[in-house]
């Protein structure tokens with residue numbers, strides 16, 4: 001038990017609480033006994049100062065712009081690893097041996113197909129449905145097809161549900177894309193890498209061979225790695241809260257997909273590219289900077305700012321390098337959108353408003369430029385983010401379910417509504 005204590009004085013009462021220490025990062029004050037001792041709650045809408053759990057998966061240092069997956073730095077992983085190796089690392093806590101990686105890749109590869117009956121689900125949607133609406137629905141529907149992996153108390157079922165979720169999410173997302181553009185579904189293939197398989201399912205057609213460009217494959221895999229996990233962000237917290245009620249894993253991941261869709265969160269990549277296109281040319285940047293600073297205008301610079309990063313998002317740096325690589329490969333010289341993005345970043349980072357608030361580009365600022373160059377419509381951007389984040393959601397869910405201290409999440413409130421009052425009969429109103 002930690003010897004260090006935090007004291008709280010309320011009136012003439014002094015209360016003591018343990019200070020708990022992690023391996024790195026801020027200590028926490030254990031306030032689990034606060035309500036019992038004081039009859040009071042803490043008040044922290046938006047959880048700006050609240051640790052909702054302890055975890056060993058991902059660590060972020062917002063001041064340093066550092067992101068670690070199980071202790072390994074994101075820039076090292078982006079340079080040297082690949083998405084399925086990162087999946088293994090996030091799920092099991094260590095880098096796999098060659099044999100362990102080969103076995104993991106084989107297990108994922110054997111679960112990429114959807115139950116054939118699931119194809120009918122897509123036909124129930126309008127063709128112009130947003131892909132995230134389809135992905136959210138189909139992920140939740142997995143509980144209706146994979147009954148043998150919904151018992152969260154069975155470790156084997158938890159494992160197979162995790163493998164199925166990670167293996168099938170590219171197929172689910174690719175089918176949402178194909179359905180939207182009116183092309184036939186393309187089955188996954190066992191001879192392709194995870195990233196190449198997704199690109200093949202999205203861009204190949206029955207009438208012609210489709211070879212995945214290795215540079216594009218590498219860029220796609222790197223985008224997946226950069227989005228894989230990110231501590232207790234809004235969608236991961238949604239997955240954890242859903243899982244705390246012992247809901248089945250597919251329902252929990254569907255809840256995470258729903259939360260990620262918001263433009264303040266994963267929907268920002270779609271919104272950021274739309275914003276860059278709306279700006280159009282560098283000479284219009286000052287107009288949008290002014291809008292972003294205008295408190296009476298709800299407009300914000302999409303892809304800018306972060307609750308945790310108060311310095312450059314390390315993922316944005318890798319993403320910017322990758323954007324240049326992909327555009328150079330595709331011979332897209334002087335891409336106007338990338339030019340606007342770079343000029344916007346330069347101007348914003350010299351503006352006192354952004355400097356004072358420590359607002360920097362985040363992961364969503366450059367990712368859309370790459371995805372657009374690869375050939376995805378903006379409507380697919382957040383679905384690709386959800387695809388990549390699935391391993392993070394699954395890893396965090398598994399960690400929570402296996403935690404002996406697991407309790408159902410049930411926050412309280414500061415009530416400012418009407419005190420008890422008597423009913424007034426209609427005849428008297």
Ligand code: SDX
Nearest residue numbers: 230233264265266268292300301302303304305306307357
């Ligand atoms: C993701 O949590 C995660 O880890 C998320 C994520 C992940 O991997 O899971 O990293 C992915 O969601 C990245 C963020 C993507 N969202 C966007 O790019 C949308 C634009 N950004 C903002 O909406 C905002 O920056 C948030 C939501 C990201 C963070 O909001 P906070 O932490 O609640 O900050 P805030 O709203 O309190 O802003 C602080 C100040 C405010 O000004 P003041 O009231 O102090 O004068 O900064 C301003 C805000 O108005 N501000 C912005 C701004 N972001 C914050 N002003 C203009 N443009 C912006 N983008």
